[in-house]
Amino acid sequence: MSLHCHHDRGTPARVSTQKVTLTIDGAPVTVPVGTSVMHAAAEVGIDIPKLCATEHLEAFGSCRLCVVQVKDRRGFPASCTTLAEEGMEVSTESDALFRLRRGVMELYISDHPLDCLTCSANGNCELQDMAGRVGLREVRYVDGANHLAETADVSNPYFAYDPAKCIVCSRCVRACSDIQGTFALTTSERGFDSRITAAGGADFLSSECVSCGACVAACPTAALMEKSVIEQGQPQRSVTTTCAYCGVGCSLNAELQGEKLIRMVPDPNGGANHGHACVKGRFAWGYATHVDRITTPMIRLSIRDPWQPVSWEVAINHVAAEFKRLQGQYGAESIGSITSSRCSNEETYLVQKLTRAAFGVNNVDTCARVCHSPTGYGLKQTLGESAGTQDFDSVMQADVILLIGANPTDGHPVFGSRMKQRLRQGAKLIVADPRAIDLVDTPHVRAAHHLKLLPGTNVALINALAHVIVSEGLVDEYFVAERCEPQAFAKWRAFIADPRHAPEASAAVTGVPAVEVRAAARLYAGAGNGAIYYGLGVTEHSQGSTMVMGIANLAMATGNIGRPGVGVNPLRGQNNVQGSCDMGSFPHEFPGYRHVSDEITRKLFESAWGVPLSDEPGLRIPNMFDAALAGSFKGLYVQGEDIAQSDPNTQHVSAALESLECLVVQDIFLNETAKYAHVFLPGASFLEKDGTFTNAERRISRIRKVMRPLATYADWEATQMLSNALGYPMHYGHPSEIMDEIARLTPTFHGVSYARLDELGSIQWPCNEAHPDGTPTMHVDEFVRGKGRFMLTEYVATEERVNRRFPLLLTTGRILSQYNVGAQTRRTANTIWHPEDILELHPVDAEDRGVRDGDWVGVQSRAGDTVLRAKISPRMQPGVVYTTFHWPGSGANVVTTENSDWATNCPEYKVTAVQVARVEQPSAWQKEYAHFSEAQMALLKSEPEAGQFHAPA
Ligand code: SF4
Ligand code: SF4
Ligand code: SF4
Numbered sequence: 010m011s012l013h014c015h016h017d018r019g020t021p022a023r024v025s026t027q028k029v030t031l032t033i034d035g036a037p038v039t040v041p042v043g044t045s046v047m048h049a050a051a052e053v054g055i056d057i058p059k060l061c062a063t064e065h066l067e068a069f070g071s072c073r074l075c076v077v078q079v080k081d082r083r084g085f086p087a088s089c090t091t092l093a094e095e096g097m098e099v100s101t102e103s104d105a106l107f108r109l110r111r112g113v114m115e116l117y118i119s120d121h122p123l124d125c126l127t128c129s130a131n132g133n134c135e136l137q138d139m140a141g142r143v144g145l146r147e148v149r150y151v152d153g154a155n156h157l158a159e160t161a162d163v164s165n166p167y168f169a170y171d172p173a174k175c176i177v178c179s180r181c182v183r184a185c186s187d188i189q190g191t192f193a194l195t196t197s198e199r200g201f202d203s204r205i206t207a208a209g210g211a212d213f214l215s216s217e218c219v220s221c222g223a224c225v226a227a228c229p230t231a232a233l234m235e236k237s238v239i240e241q242g243q244p245q246r247s248v249t250t251t252c253a254y255c256g257v258g259c260s261l262n263a264e265l266q267g268e269k270l271i272r273m274v275p276d277p278n279g280g281a282n283h284g285h286a287c288v289k290g291r292f293a294w295g296y297a298t299h300v301d302r303i304t305t306p307m308i309r310l311s312i313r314d315p316w317q318p319v320s321w322e323v324a325i326n327h328v329a330a331e332f333k334r335l336q337g338q339y340g341a342e343s344i345g346s347i348t349s350s351r352c353s354n355e356e357t358y359l360v361q362k363l364t365r366a367a368f369g370v371n372n373v374d375t376c377a378r379v380c381h382s383p384t385g386y387g388l389k390q391t392l393g394e395s396a397g398t399q400d401f402d403s404v405m406q407a408d409v410i411l412l413i414g415a416n417p418t419d420g421h422p423v424f425g426s427r428m429k430q431r432l433r434q435g436a437k438l439i440v441a442d443p444r445a446i447d448l449v450d451t452p453h454v455r456a457a458h459h460l461k462l463l464p465g466t467n468v469a470l471i472n473a474l475a476h477v478i479v480s481e482g483l484v485d486e487y488f489v490a491e492r493c494e495p496q497a498f499a500k501w502r503a504f505i506a507d508p509r510h511a512p513e514a515s516a517a518v519t520g521v522p523a524v525e526v527r528a529a530a531r532l533y534a535g536a537g538n539g540a541i542y543y544g545l546g547v548t549e550h551s552q553g554s555t556m557v558m559g560i561a562n563l564a565m566a567t568g569n570i571g572r573p574g575v576g577v578n579p580l581r582g583q584n585n586v587q588g589s590c591d592m593g594s595f596p597h598e599f600p601g602y603r604h605v606s607d608e609i610t611r612k613l614f615e616s617a618w619g620v621p622l623s624d625e626p627g628l629r630i631p632n633m634f635d636a637a638l639a640g641s642f643k644g645l646y647v648q649g650e651d652i653a654q655s656d657p658n659t660q661h662v663s664a665a666l667e668s669l670e671c672l673v674v675q676d677i678f679l680n681e682t683a684k685y686a687h688v689f690l691p692g693a694s695f696l697e698k699d700g701t702f703t704n705a706e707r708r709i710s711r712i713r714k715v716m717r718p719l720a721t722y723a724d725w726e727a728t729q730m731l732s733n734a735l736g737y738p739m740h741y742g743h744p745s746e747i748m749d750e751i752a753r754l755t756p757t758f759h760g761v762s763y764a765r766l767d768e769l770g771s772i773q774w775p776c777n778e779a780h781p782d783g784t785p786t787m788h789v790d791e792f793v794r795g796k797g798r799f800m801l802t803e804y805v806a807t808e809e810r811v812n813r814r815f816p817l818l819l820t821t822g823r824i825l826s827q828y829n830v831g832a833q834t835r836r837t838a839n840t841i842w843h844p845e846d847i848l849e850l851h852p853v854d855a856e857d858r859g860v861r862d863g864d865w866v867g868v869q870s871r872a873g874d875t876v877l878r879a880k881i882s883p884r885m886q887p888g889v890v891y892t893t894f895h896w897p898g899s900g901a902n903v904v905t906t907e908n909s910d911w912a913t914n915c916p917e918y919k920v921t922a923v924q925v926a927r928v929e930q931p932s933a934w935q936k937e938y939a940h941f942s943e944a945q946m947a948l949l950k951s952e953p954e955a956g957q958f959h960a961p962a
């Protein structure tokens with residue numbers, strides 16, 4: 010690719026302690042065994058012509074352009090498929106080779122449109138380069154049969170396939186199978202008529218293709234090409250940044266013309282993604298410049314008033330005055346903040362600093378509360394650190410993967426593809442999930458066990474797995490004796506050995522047959538390397554924290570922690586949910602998970618920040634809502650988070666928000682929460698600012714500004730202005746200065762700086778004197794807390810139970826093309842794949858209720874009801890229904906209850922008892938929502954009465 014100077018060595022690098030030495034055009038070269046001649050030649054700067062080979066894929070040997078001669082061998086072997094051998098003497102140039110290559114190129118070019126000058130790949134086409142390389146000037150076969158009249162497939166919203174430009178190198182086919190693992194492409198026919206087809210449909214859109222773009226990146230010509238490049242031309246410059254969607258944290262190169270983003274290309278050097286991406290990060294970035302962006306601050310006195318655009322100065326001074334008034338009138342504790350897992354580490358740090366230092370309270374919480382707070386708590390209790398133990402690459406050394414309550418191919422697609430690569434190499438998979446997720450049975454991957462448990466019974470299942478390990482002598486006694494607290498282990502062993510935890514006893518609760526549980530436990534414990542990956546299907550339960558501890562217990566008991574290939578790995582939801590937790594977003598913790606009551610830490614921050622700090626934990630989000638309804642909490646600053654849509658029990662949240670006197674929302678769109686706001690501060694997208702995100706592997710990566718903020722200021726600048734207006738001075742000139750402060754004050758970040766990030770690409774914390782380059786694997790020689798601590802995990806059934814009125818269990822999840830509350834993805838062409846949230850139900854449950862595919866069904870729980878379109882799905886088990894939550898009007902959280910995790914208040918989104926019935930019209934809530942929403946949109950457009958807010962003279 011022209012923007013990336015890195016030279017493609019044609020075949021993947023090999024790792025081996027055994028080396029061979031050969032000569033290529035007389036130059037000696039030593040390479041690991043298994044290296045191709047082509048790769049070896051590249052090592053000494055010899056660039057053998059090639060078309061079907063790329064270092065990102067295994068060689069295929071189809072184009073025959075890369076032929077070479079080897080001394081004492083007959084013929085002209087292809088250098089991409091010929092392995093280097095000891096003593097080999099290779100020549101890469103001769104008259105014979107020249108003629109052969111030119112012949113190959115003539116054949117290609119004779120069947121290729123000769124429109125290089127106007128082609129979208131002009132200047133970035135390997136076919137064009139190779140024609141030049143072999144000195145091709147004229148083509149002889151132009152009158153023969155060709156494919157030039159074939160029509161392009163433009164069905165995919167983001168890229169097109171033009172068969173006329175296809176040279177059938179099969180790079181796309183290999184990318185789809187080897188990298189993405191979807192196997193959507195095949196080479197149809199043979200010989201001359203051979204072309205690429207997308208399997209399972211008439212075109213790309215209707216096929217099994219998941220629009221990851223790997224084939225487009227692999228294509229050497231303009232046959233597969235981004236529509237944005239076809240329409241706007243080749244990009245001119247490239248800036249490396251990090252995807253702002255999910256916790257995989259893919260490194261992407263933003264390719265631009267000036268400040269105009271032309272395409273996002275996954276970065277081959279990205280530590281998390283190694284050159285791969287998914288449909289969201291790669292293609293769904295158009296929201297960043299969507300017309301719905303609000304770029305001027307706005308104020309109103311009441312939520313029934315029209316919005317009035319004002320200057321930044323007026324808006325900031327108004328918020329400062331209001332917050333001071335509220336604290337004067339109702340007390341210091343009457344205000345607080347919510348940080349964002351979408352914003353950068355630096356921005357999150359600043360919001361909690363503003364709250365603690367400028368507001369003088371600890372009322373700061375984060376949206377991570379509603380997803381992975383039990384991970385933080387559970388892992389801290391057992392292992393001593395609130396984060397996953399591995400890097401993503403670790404999965405390539407796992408022998409058995411236990412996947413619990415996570416759906417990586419939809420929720421964490423790039424990691425899902427990695428996992429599939431490992432499974433295709435032979436690793437075994439155990440899936441514990443109420444629903445048959447894709448990984449249970451995808452091309453070339455079939456789970457060894459699918460433990461189809463009932464929602465809400467995780468802890469009973471993990472205890473049953475542990476029981477088998479303890480009672481069948483599968484404990485790694487050496488590891489436990491060396492690494493774990495002996496008393497805690499003895500207590501746990503006695504607890505878990507009790508017959509009530511036997512799989513036979515818990516089968517009635519979990520619904521999983523005991524033989525399956527026993528077999529799965531033996532498989533996991535007997536593996537060389539057993540790795541556990543889990544998601545929100547673990548945390549979002551009344552026993553979320555218990556389950557996380559149960560997972561850690563299982564890993565410790567089997568010695569599966571502290572080396573590559575094993576570990577306990579939460580798949581984090583949002584791009585910066587790990588970072589927002591690390592940065593001190595919780596009301597009881599300073600950055601680095603240090604309790605506010607800890608004297609030494611507090612003194613450290615007091616002296617750095619120059620103010621006294623409270624030693625009392627502040628309010629959590631649900632407490633803020635309760636206090637608001639009770640009349641003691643009046644002002645809230647929400648940065649980049651849509652609590653009105655994402656928090657449980659929507660009606661309760663709306664009532665709480667409506668009772669506030671000053672709600673300040675900072676976001677790129679007028680989100681659901683902003684419809685209750687008095688002040689709107691326009692946010693900046695990740696393309697408009699510098700900063701860092703921290704992904705699920707604790708990997709800190711840079712985001713880099715590629716365009717100026719549409720609303721003048723990045724979010725951290727607005728927070729800083731507010732702090733100054735409140736009389737607490739902040740004077741950061743650049744986010745790197747904020748990171749320097751974080752590093753100074755947080756032991757796990759001591760070695761982090763923008764200079765180091767530029768040097769290393771990314772850094773996995775802890776990064777400090779002991780680990781100057783970061784820490785891919787944690788707890789290697791000892792646990793962060795010293796000895797690992799087994800915790801007792803008694804199963805307590807959730808209060809949310811089925812009965813005759815609510816006989817079904819509703820659980821929730823994500824879909825690949827949409828993202829969380831959907832504010833971004835709903836504003837892109839991704840809606841083509843998921844235009845609405847649907848309710849999946851088992852055919853039996855559907856038949857019992859006379860529900861057909863596509864019917865509207867009412868979903869009623871004890872908390873509320875909503876209406877969704879039904880999809881009959883054999884993925885479900887009878888008695889369990891499922892929906893996603895990407896569209897606000899779907900009201901998934903109108904139905905979910907107020908139950909939450911006992912330790913962290915993480916809502917129990919995954920278990921709601923419901924009834925489902927056919928209906929003809931939207932629910933009362935949906936009608937009310939539509940009405941309210943419409944009214945709020947009208948207030949955005951209507952002309953306010955002039956002169957309510959003026960800049961101070
Ligand atoms: S579409 Fe591109 S990558 Fe695929 S076979 Fe054709 S030229 Fe090769
Ligand atoms: S976009 Fe991805 S899934 Fe679709 S055909 Fe290409 S490689 Fe396969
Ligand atoms: S896997 Fe996640 S981080 Fe990577 S491109 Fe997709 S959404 Fe972005």
Ligand code: FES
Nearest residue numbers: 070072073075089
């Ligand atoms: S590059 Fe070796 S055969 Fe195509």
